[in-house]
């Protein structure tokens with residue numbers, strides 16, 4: 001089944017969750033929380049409008065592609081096209097991609113009773129059209145130590161009984177988890193023998209005893225202020241994350257999908273990394289598309305739309321976007337089936353992470369150059385409305401085709417792209433580039449490349 005954005009909104013706002021914003025328990029109508037609800041609601045409306053849906057053999061229903069176990073290249077491309085479009089139209093995270101990655105990584109890795117449990121969870125997800133996220137990143141404490149030496153800093157089982165397990169620990173940097181219907185909780189890393197207490201994958205639902213603590217950045221402060229223009233992206237905001245805290249939280253066995261099985265953890269994390277990094281490239285393409293739109297509008301608002309040097313910069317941004325999308329498409333095309341799940345090619349997926357981040361960096365550099373200094377020096381919308389408004393408007397004007405207020409909106413949107421959580425989010429979301437570079441070194445057949453050179457220069461005896 002597919003529901004509308006409003007139906008999702010009503011459901012998620014009815015949950016009694018402990019979400020903290022600057023120390024106060026808040027409901028989802030809070031100005032710092034609403035942008036996430038708006039963004040997720042839009043994913044529902046766009047899926048209905050543009051048919052980002054498929055038939056699921058698991059529930060027998062028509063479902064959102066993000067809640068589907070992907071079985072072919074074509075379905076994976078449908079997901080990537082959906083997520084690129086979401087990134088462009090929202091200019092922020094759609095908050096549902098990690099849920100899709102977890103569904104597919106788990107389905108490809110689980111067997112027997114665990115798989116049956118996952119299928120029962122999936123039937124609920126698909127029949128109710130849940131918004132799902134995935135929580136992996138632990139606080140970790142001293143990163144040079146193993147989890148057993150920094151126990152408190154990792155999600156772990158503190159006791160178990162015949163009904164289920166009790167979980168303590170926290171996940172940090174969690175994109176939109178407080179506005180999800182269901183979150184899959186996976187470990188942040190693989191484990192060695194003796195670390196089995198940390199080797200757990202489970203699903204949390206709205207009624208579970210979990211606390212959410214919202215991030216606080218400069219952009220969150222803006223969202224607590226009056227007015228619209230200053231926020232840059234008023235409906236959807238920047239990339240909004242939270243800390244998710246467990247304190248002896250009970251999880252029934254029915255929702256424990258992996259426990260103490262180190263091999264299954266390794267498999268699911270490897271599949272998750274490929275899935276998330278490949279879609280991340282399609283997502284970056286959408287983000288760069290939004291920056292291309294902003295850059296082009298700014299050129300027009302400045303009367304510079306014909307300036308060759310700036311048009312060249314715009315061309316470079318388009319190249320970065322299409323290259324990131326092309327990598328995602330290549331990853332889908334060259335993927336392979338694992339237990340009936342069509343997963344992207346891991347080598348290409350990890351390259352997508354590295355090149356996608358470079359593309360974002362390039363696009364932000366070019367956007368800064370095209371926009372001039374005004375995104376970080378402009379006065380506020382309040383000045384425009386004040387007693388000096390006429391003077392401010394006079395000096396804010398660029399091309400006469402745009403009113404000063406329209407130009408200010410474009411400026412503030414560009415400020416949002418360049419100074420919000422987007423850049424760091426692009427670098428670290430889905431794992432830092434250094435993690436992808438480790439995978440690339442392991443997966444690439446460097447020896448065959450050496451052999452080719454040895455043949456070229458006739459040093460085959462080395």
Ligand SMILES: Cc1cc2nc3c(=O)[nH]c(=O)nc-3n(C[C@H](O)[C@H](O)[C@H](O)COP(=O)(O)OP(=O)(O)OC[C@H]3O[C@@H](n4cnc5c(N)ncnc54)[C@H](O)[C@@H]3O)c2cc1C
Pocket residue numbers: 098134135136137140143144172173174175176239241421424425426428429430431432434435
């Ligand atoms: C906007 C945003 C959204 C995110 N959304 C999610 C989400 O929805 N779900 C989720 O699970 N995670 C999410 N993340 C988390 C993301 O996966 C992590 O930021 C990333 O894995 C890096 O972890 P860290 O930030 O804790 O970095 P740190 O562990 O603090 O590491 C800092 C740097 O040191 C490197 N490093 C760390 N440990 C070592 C070591 N032992 N040896 C050598 N180098 C090391 C890292 O690669 C990194 O470059 C999000 C992050 C951001 C910024």
